[in-house]
Amino acid sequence: MKFNATPRSEQGSSASRRLRIAGRVPAIVYGADAQPLNIELDHNEVFHALRKEEFHASILDMQLEGKSSQVLLRAVQWHPYKQQVMHIDFQRVAAGKALHTKVPFHFMNQETSPAVKLSSATISHVFTEIEVNCLPANLPQFIEVDLGQLVAGQSIHLSEIKPPKGVTFSSHSGDDPVIVTALVGGGAANVMTQDEVADEADLPAAGAGEEEAK
Numbered sequence: 001m002k003f004n005a006t007p008r009s010e011q012g013s014s015a016s017r018r019l020r021i022a023g024r025v026p027a028i029v030y031g032a033d034a035q036p037l038n039i040e041l042d043h044n045e046v047f048h049a050l051r052k053e054e055f056h057a058s059i060l061d062m063q064l065e066g067k068s069s070q071v072l073l074r075a076v077q078w079h080p081y082k083q084q085v086m087h088i089d090f091q092r093v094a095a096g097k098a099l100h101t102k103v104p105f106h107f108m109n110q111e112t113s114p115a116v117k118l119s120s121a122t123i124s125h126v127f128t129e130i131e132v133n134c135l136p137a138n139l140p141q142f143i144e145v146d147l148g149q150l151v152a153g154q155s156i157h158l159s160e161i162k163p164p165k166g167v168t169f170s171s172h173s174g175d176d177p178v179i180v181t182a183l184v185g186g187g188a189a190n191v192m193t194q195d196e197v198a199d200e201a202d203l204p205a206a207g208a209g210e211e212e213a214k
Contacts, residue, residue: 001054002061008038025085029071032092047085054141057103059093093136103140104129109148115182119152122183131170138166155181
């Protein structure tokens with residue numbers, strides 16, 4: 001995604017207040033072994049951009065004085081009660097330097113999973129994003145989590161999710177956190193076993209192949 005920026009010469013709270021009144025947003029760009037750069041943005045343009053997921057989890061193309069720079073969105077400060085962007089932080093991206101940032105999960109096949117179709121389970125997304133390490137060229141916009149085989153009462157842990165090529169998930173203090181779980185109201189009586197799910201879905205039961213082989 002592209003966005004337009006203009007150099008900002010005046011600094012301080014009074015200057016920032018005047019910018020906001022004029023429909024502009026004060027911002028800063030830092031990193032990549034260069035001096036921080038104060039910039040300003042059009043409020044309407046950046047407000048609508050912030051509503052898009054890819055603006056938060058993609059390498060952005062900043063257009064500044066006819067030159068293009070790659071940056072990542074790092075922080076957004078909002079007004080306490082107005083729909084107004086107060087300040088934005090961006091980080092420069094260097095092609096050969098690894099990034100440490102957050103990427104959202106996309107949960108696939110949730111409505112067609114056995115947990116939902118056969119057990120009317122409630123799917124709880126414990127985590128909606130994950131911290132990753134990768135080079136800029138390998139940064140994914142999202143990480144897919146396939147729920148197509150999820151059974152009521154089951155959970156999916158981080159270790160069960162395969163990261164894209166060139167991407168590693170940041171450690172969680174050695175833990176293997178639950179990413180998503182299928183909850184059923186009324187307790188364990190409503191939880192179906194793998195064999196029961198196979199019967200309902202007209203699929204081979206677990207271990208059927210082993211019996212035929214004997």
